[in-house]
Amino acid sequence: MTSEPPRPQPSSLTDLFISFTLLALQGFGGVLAVVQREIVERKRWLTQEEFIEDWAVAQVMPGPNVVNLSLMIGDRYFGLRGAMVALAGMLTVPLLLVLCLAVLHAQYANHPGVAGALRGMAAVAAGLIAATGVKLASALRTHPLPGWFSGLAAVLCVTMLVVFKVPLAWTLLSLGGVCVGLTYRILGKRADRTPDAGSQAP
16 A cells, blocks of 8 residues: 655744744735645645635634634644744734834825825735635535535625625624535435445445
C-alpha cells in the first residue's frame, strides 16, 4: 500500500505568526479573499471544503470573521498557543500601521486625492470578495444539498441583507437554520441507508 504524502502545515509558531502577518498586510478592505488564496491555494493548510466549514463557523461566532478564522486555524495545528500566535500575527503589525494611518488621515482626509483613492480601494475590495465567493461556490458541488437549493439560499441571503435590510443575526438564525436542518436530515438518511460494515459477511 502506498502512503499518502504528508499534508502541508505550518512548520512552527513563527511560521504561523509570519504567515498571518503577511496575510493581514495584504487585506485592504477585507482579508477573506487573501486568506482563501494563501491558505487554500498556495499553502494548502486547508482544503476548499474545510475552509468553507471553518468560515461558516467564523461567520456565526461574534467578532470579526477573519479573526475568528485565524484563531481556528492556529488552534487546528498548535492548540491554544497556535490560536494566540495566529491572532497576534493578524493584529499586531496592522494595528501599528492603522495608528500611523489614522494620524495621517486626520491631516489629509479632506484632500480630493485621498478621498478618491479610498473610494477606488473600496471598489477593488468588493471585487475581491465577489471573486472569492465564486471560487468558494465550486465546493458546493459535493454538498449534500442540491445545487439549485444552495443557489437559491445564496440569492435569498443577499436579498434579505441588501434589499430588506434584515439584520445579519436574524438572517443566520432563519435561513442558516433551515439549511443546517435540511443538511442534517439528508446526512441522517444517507447514514440509515448505508449498510453496517460489521454486519456484512466476510
